[in-house]
Amino acid sequence: MANSTAKELTARPIDAGVSIGHVHLKVANLDRALAFYQGVLGFEVVVRMGDSAAFISAGGYHHHIGLNTWESKGGSPPPPGTTGLYHVAILYPTRAALADALKRLIAAGISLDGASDHGVSEALYLSDPDGNGVELYWDRPRDQWPLTPEGEVTMYTRRLDLQGLLAADAV
Numbered sequence: 001m002a003n004s005t006a007k008e009l010t011a012r013p014i015d016a017g018v019s020i021g022h023v024h025l026k027v028a029n030l031d032r033a034l035a036f037y038q039g040v041l042g043f044e045v046v047v048r049m050g051d052s053a054a055f056i057s058a059g060g061y062h063h064h065i066g067l068n069t070w071e072s073k074g075g076s077p078p079p080p081g082t083t084g085l086y087h088v089a090i091l092y093p094t095r096a097a098l099a100d101a102l103k104r105l106i107a108a109g110i111s112l113d114g115a116s117d118h119g120v121s122e123a124l125y126l127s128d129p130d131g132n133g134v135e136l137y138w139d140r141p142r143d144q145w146p147l148t149p150e151g152e153v154t155m156y157t158r159r160l161d162l163q164g165l166l167a168a169d170a171v
Contacts, residue, residue, distance in 0.1 A: 023088045024066035027130045028075045030054060033067045036129050040108045041090075041101065041136075064090075077131030087125070087133025098122060098138045099168035115160035119146040120153060122160055 027033040030051050037043045043056040046063050052070060055063035065088070078084050092098040102124060105112070113133075114125040123137035146154050 022064050022066060024068060025085070025088065025128075025130070025132050026072035026075070027067050027069055027128075027132075028072055029129075030067060030069055032129045036110075037065060037067065040104050040110060042104065072130075085132060087135045089123075089135040089137060092136060092138045095122065095138050095165070096168045098124070098136060099165050101136045102162065102165055115162055115165075117158045117160045118155050119158075120155055122165065124160075 025033070030053070034045065034054055034056075037056055038045060043058055043065065044060075045054055046057050046061075047053075047055045052073075053066065053068040055066050057064045092101060105124070105126065110126060112124055112126050116123050116125070119140075121137045121139045123135050126134050126136075128134050146156070148154050
């Protein structure tokens with residue numbers, strides 16, 4: 001492998017079973033972050049380490065999101081034009097579950113930065129209290145994904161019908 005070129009290393013796709021397990025976010029105030037992720041979105045706290053860290057999940061997993069103040073307590077979001085996390089994407093299992101998330105955001109008075117229909121998915125975009133980008137989305141079934149005449153997936157960005165989403169059956 002020492003003699004392999006970068007092209008040879010990337011010629012073989014990653015195992016299809018690979019997935020993103022969790023994300024850690026630096027936050028300025030743990031209670032404020034938990035008020036959003038637990039209080040609004042509904043994640044459950046699995047472990048809390050005082051005011052320095054919390055690990056939260058859906059459905060009893062060890063953690064989907066880590067929130068910590070280890071390097072950011074009292075800090076401010078990075079200024080525009082700098083590198084860093086664009087957003088964390090949280091996948092909902094159904095359209096009705098995403099509709100429930102939208103209802104939670106509305107009830108909490110949290111405004112959206114955007115809402116898009118991507119053909120393969122429907123997505124809500126917002127910022128958490130620390131300015132981290134958050135995407136809440138659900139994937140349409142694969143047999144509903146838009147395809148080119150050659151059979152390749154063709155994503156797009158169109159305005160999401162929020163009223164139609166809100167009308168989705170309750171979870």
